Amino acid sequence: MLAQAGLLAWIFHAAVVEHRPLDSLVYPLLGLLAAILVRCAASALRGMIAARASRMIRNKLRQQLYLALAAAGPRHGQDSGHLLSRLVEQIEALDPYFARYRPQAVAATIIPALILVAVLGVNWLAGLLLALAAPLIPVFMILVGWSAEQAAQRQQRALGRLSGLFHDRLRALAQIRRLGADRLELARLRDYSEEFRERTMRVLRLAFLSSAVLEFFAAIAIASLAIYIGLGLLGFIAFGPAAQLTLASGLFILLLAPEFFNPLRQLAQHWHDRADALAAAADIRPLLELPAARPAPAHPPARIPDYACRVEASALDQAWPGRRPVLENLSLSVAAGEHVLITGPSGCGKSTLISALAGFIAPGAGHISYDGIDLSTFDQGSLARSRGWLGQRPVLFAGTLASNIALGKPGAQPDQVRKAAELAGVTEFARHLPDGLGSPIGEQGLGLSGGQAQRVALARALLEARPILFLDEPTASLDELSETLIWRAIGRISEERAMTVICASHSPLARSWANRTLLMQDGRLLEAGP
Amino acid sequence: MSPLRTLLELARQHRGWLLLGLALMLLSLAAGTVLIALSGWFITASALAGLGLLIGLDIFTPGAGIRLAAITRTLSRYGERLATHAATLRLLTDLRLRLLDRMLKLDDAQLAALRRGDTLNRLTGDVNALDGLFSGILGPSLAAAMLTLLAAIGFALIQPALSALVVLPLLILLPLLCLALFRAGRRPGAAAVAALPQLRTAAADGIEGLNELRALDRTDAQAHAIKRASERLGNLQQRLGELDAFGQSGALLVASLSLWLGLVGGLYLHERDQLSAPLVALIVLAVLGLSEAWQGIPAAWRRLGHSLAAARRVDELATQPGRLQVPGLPAPWPTRTDLVLEDVHFGYGKHLPAVLSGLNLTIGHGEQWLLSGASGIGKTTLALLLMRQFDPDQGRILLGAQDLRDYHPDELRRRIAWLPQKPIMLRDTLAANLRLARASASADELVSVLTAVDLDGLLHELPDGLETWLDEDGANLSGGQRQRVALARLLLTNPDIVLLDEPTASLDTATAAIVMNSLDRWLEGRTTVIISHDPLPGSTRRRTLKLDPAVN
Structure with missing residues (x-):
């Protein structure tokens, strides 16, 4: 210039x-x-x-x-x-x-x-x-x-x-x-x-x-x-x-x-x-600058469980700032293949416990192990191969029913998807859809009821057999009929597949399914009967 | 029909402000050009006079001219900015109101479809995108073109041949450059507009499904999907950015070349004593002023495609025809409002299972019915059919022995009250939100309906009472409070038929009892359908229908 x-x-x-x-x-x-x-x-x-x-x-x-x-x-x-x-x-x-x-x-x-x-x-x-x-x-x-x-x-x-x-x-x-x-x-x-x-x-x-x-x-x-x-x-x-x-x-x-x-x-x-x-x-x-919920281990564990296994937790503490402790010196031992139900009023910390047990968050103090292997040595990949998880509010992604079920394994065989859909009771309603499992579902599962969406999410968690299954209030926002269907599906699955299942729920319907029920109170667990 | 019809019509209404803005824009650009051109002339003339080559130079007139141009430029630029902003604000207000007015012709289902997903955000964004159309694109382009023409005429008075040499490249190449950018920018621009929702979907899946993705160790895969969508958008934007850069430099290049031609041509004529040196300087420097006027125009034209597409979408939405047939001669409103469903079939689309198949139901005049049943069974759908937001696929619905389709939709809307599950609050005061139902309601009346729904306690807690401002969606109220404000609003209306969708869903039992009690009194004599999957506090006259998949 x-x-x-x-x-x-x-x-x-x-x-x-x-x-x-x-x-x-x-x-x-x-x-x-x-x-x-x-x-x-x-x-x-x-x-x-x-x-x-x-x-x-x-x-x-x-x-x-x-x-x-x-x-x-x-x-x-x-x-x-x-x-x-x-x-x-x-x-x-x-x-x-x-x-x-x-x-x-x-x-x-x-x-x-x-x-x-x-x-x-x-x-x-x-x-x-x-x-x-x-x-x-x-x-x-x-x-x-x-x-x-x-x-x-x-x-x-x-x-x-x-x-x-x-x-x-x-x-x-x-x-x-x-x-x-x-x-x-x-x-x-x-x-x-x-x-x-x-x-x-x-x-x-x-x-x-x-x-x-x-x-x-x-x-x-x-x-x-x-x-x-x-x-x-x-x-x-x-x-x-x-x-x-x-x-x-x-x-x-x-x-x-x-x-x-x-x-x-x-x-x-x-x-x-x-x-x-x-x-x-x-x-x-x-x-x-948010801190990670769970520090990643340097190496993946040498071995991960491959069959229904025990889950143990000892001396867990967890507190969020400004609130009273959620978990306080909590211990839990679940035998291989056992179906445990954790009940308690809403807000008592059931979800926090499931999050810690499933490895979503690292507890403030204490130890958790799957089959005797310390949970903190699991990286995300080995965690995903060790446990399945179903939350209270199913989230469906833009795509088809099948692609939602196969979320964890995009290349899954159609047979495998069909099997999971069958187990979770998705087939029951997908049968009536013109495109079956290939039916498109929109944003936030438009066109599916809450119960149907939850069954899709269950099928997603069951796509591949995992040693452990965590259920966090799986029927919290459902009406009675849908709830019955979900529990029926969960019952069917626990008979068909050997899995350790830990479920948090305050639904009365859940009791019929569990081997053992624990009551959560003041950050600890109490035996509440069979 | 032209997509810009609405906009041009509005522009005509506000042509005073727009023309004023344009005139001031032209004046300020012209003053800038005169400033620099006159300065060049003056310096050259002075230099020649200083060397004794030019005699009798009047130094006062050009000096005053330079000062005048400097001041004119500043003042007109200030005025121009004010005028264009005033015009833009007026224009947008009118456009929005006109749009709302046209939207009122759409039926409820079409309006509900607007609320889903991105459409509403896009419509708002599209209207906003139009604000730059006049003040940022068309105005400056016109002003620059007019200035160039004025300069051409001015130069032609001095030296026609040189004028052609200097101005023609500007007048031919620059508009061509603008057109080229407009065309080149259209496709990537439209693609970028389409790529944004894709990115939003990927990001929304990733955030809302975070737990699922974490459980399945798919967060990295989702991060990758987000990155891909982001890359796609980014690449398009980079392409647009490059086009802008290309346009800007292109304009600079054309103007500089024309300046170079002016210099060469001017000096050539000067050598042959056909043009004085100060005038050569004037022309060359005037081109510099013109170049400034054209600086941002090609890039603005690249955005023109975006504005036009926005205008087209706005127009499409606004002129969307109503979906439901309106009867030529609407039936008069009946004295008895019995509702009869005869073999009603309905589904939301070919790909979805039927919601209702062969439902028969008679709701007598003044009766109160409770519809219960599992979620997804079709309770809300039934209510939407009763309001004629949809027509049944098969079978018919009678109101007072006439088919629902025989009434005018406006009449139906006026006579049928509807409490949706998620009532919407306006960003306005509590009083204004209530007065939507009855504009003339006095403060006492408002307090009394609020008391009827057990909100008198809240009224005392609110800092400004009835005049308290509600946030978007009433976010400063709890879910139960919002529902009760909507109920209070309902109590101010006077409909013949009332449809309530889960009126007590977010209320505790004690409050629900109070609310239902007030409601029950008001509902007397009105044909009522209440949808609820919770049992409701009792009313002796209520009848219950449980929808289940086997029956309907």
């Missing part, structure tokens, strides 16, 4: 002042052309590199964030909607920052400095004038930041709130209409928007004023430079370096003056990208 301005000014000077014929200027003219091409290529390259860097940063961050969430387990105390928006939208919000703001911020520090140096070299007074117009770049940056941030944020927030009101009413439209309030609500919405617009415009009038100051400085600086150079060339200014001004140097300075302010003006336009990205980053960072 400097070369371009310099060459342009020099060629013009040579032709106009020195009257050199155009033929003799071919090389400089070609040089100017080359400078133009280089500048454009560099600008294109800059944009491309920025786009690429932004993509790589976001992909990497998203991967890291998900793995951090997965390691931390479900106990991060955040609802899934917020986590989802962080994983998707918030990371997307970083794009403008990396692709536009960051490169522009670098440009806005380097380019004005370079131009200032160049101009100072040619004419220190003109340089000084530029430096004065932009008092000190950092001060200027703060001014830009302050004004642009105000304006951009207010404006974003105004648009955001209006869009929120719209979204809200759109969502509730059917109910608003049924209540006969549709006309009234539309009128109210208009009033809100009008009031909102007036308030926003009042703020913007002020906020834009400060960015107008920046524009003003830029325009005035160019104007004064032009007049100074003009008068200097006329010989009206006797002091300073004005006498050495030539058309070439004057033009050079004039060409560079707008470029001096341009990066700053563009930076002001991208300022809200920075604010958005900072807010997103502040939301994401704590998630990345």
